[in-house]
Amino acid sequence: MEKIRANNLKKYFRTGNRIIKAVDGVDIEINEREICALVGESGSGKSTLGKLILRIIEPDEGEIFFNGIDITKLDKSNLRAMRKKMQMIFQDPFTTFNPIYKIGNQIFEAIKFHKVVEDNLVEDYVVQLMRVVALHPDTLKKYPSQLSGGQLQRCAIVRAISLQPEFLICDEIVSSLDVSVQVQIIELLKVLKEEFKLTVLFITHDIGVARRIANRAFVMYSGKIVEKGAIEKIFYEPSHEYTKKLLGSVLSIKT
Template sequence: MSDDMLVKVQGLQKHFPVRSGLFGRVTAQVRAVDGVDFEIHRGETLGLVGESGSGKSTTGRAVLRLIEPSAGSVHFDGVDILSLDSGALRRTRARMQMIFQDPYSSLDPQATVADSVGEPLRVHRGLRGRARDDAVVELLETVGLQARHLRRFPYEFSGGQRQRICIARALAPSPDLLVCDEPVSALDVSIQAQVINLLEDIQQEFGIALLFISHDLAVVRHISDRIAVMYLGRIVEIGEAEQVYTQPRHPYTEALLSAIPVPDPVVQRRRDRIVLDGDIPSPLAPPPGCRFHTRCPYAMDVCREVDPPMTQMAGGGVACHLHDRGPRLDGRSVLEIEPRSRAAEPVHALKIPEIRSGGMK
């Protein structure tokens, strides 16, 4: 592991057993996370995006070992946290914290702000009494709250303020990694921008790495250095944020981008919107071959039979047969395929622009 690499995840799996019958025998497995690889560097933000049910939140919890992975490894600062005993894991957890989606349910309604934010200060840093309260006030001021909020309860705050309290609590043990699980999806749009800006300011001030989980590619693009796109328990594309956003290599990424609303109504009406057929398949029985082939507008015969490997290329990677068979995009954007909607003609007949050093022909 390189010096600037903080987290390295390899082959991460989390399967949930399905039990039935009188004796509760295991009859199936829900493959929520089914072989995930990624890295997070110090001070970097990796955005993890995908539809609901793609396994994003389960991945975040498995990385922190809030739930036990079924297989794979998670190296944090060179140490495989899956091999740690309870005492060592507790000490390591001071450096890995999580911000949950719902700020109200993640706070104890009967605990004051001083108690909620002060608990990790007591557990991990041994602060009590006045020293603890002073540290809590400093954390509150860091997230935009004040000392007068110290003795208040969660119900006395707005949703945005409660999320700021959760951020302060996550910062209390001085972590190196924050896993942000949809931290703004439950907030009003105007408040979302404030919280995103706050997380960016905190990252710059303290050099904290972020795993930012969201279904909103527009939000992820704003805060992320790199983006990983997840579908049905697998990462299908990963790369630099701007590259993923402007030149997507996977058809699923293209579809997600087309769903982002544009504030200009004229542009919104004229844009090419890709509507995927059906819902995301059940993780109980993922389709054979490429898991996206049942909804992909460019699906080929090979997609129904062979699971595409992650093809590494400049700035990231993509798991799609368009880059190793058929049109052979070889790392170029899927936007170059014409037409970019469900084709009446077979995909092997689609025209790929010829790329030369002088530009596109």
């Protein structure tokens, strides 16, 4: 079943007298419970597309269907109810959390706001999720600066998962981490996808990382999707010159 569909999405930014076509007529479809990758070099429009799909920013044009409902037509209150089901995790875990509050409080707050479980059960609920991502519950009592990038990214995953989303966008979430930690987070995400029945759009500039996590990929270049399909096909038989260029950087680990 189709979980997400975007038709002809457009977002142009105007800076001075220049127009940047960040997202320029994108069609995308993501099936329920698949991990799909969105690959492209820096500046190709990946983050803008991700934010459009969740209506974190508003499209100039286009339709976005979530479970068959066009969310571009929803008003604020209906959108808020929908938001809980669609979460996004960002690249830099050090800006995801506010440095002056303990991690736990920041996670609890979102759960209380969305009334996922009763207030007196929130802490137990989060402690369980911390176990799922292999973090000690005491981590909740720490400040962001006391944790490593990998630990913080696990906390960001807990915060997103705690709201019981159906659809998750991960925007370069392993890009700032060491390679060994990247692999751990990718494997964790695969487990979580099964356990929580998630549909995931995994954004990355690294087609090797995309291949590790996704079955299918969209390749984005200059605001447009230039190639899409099974990740193995894209990896071994890219049809677009741009994809070949992206592959150039991972050829050494191709076998």
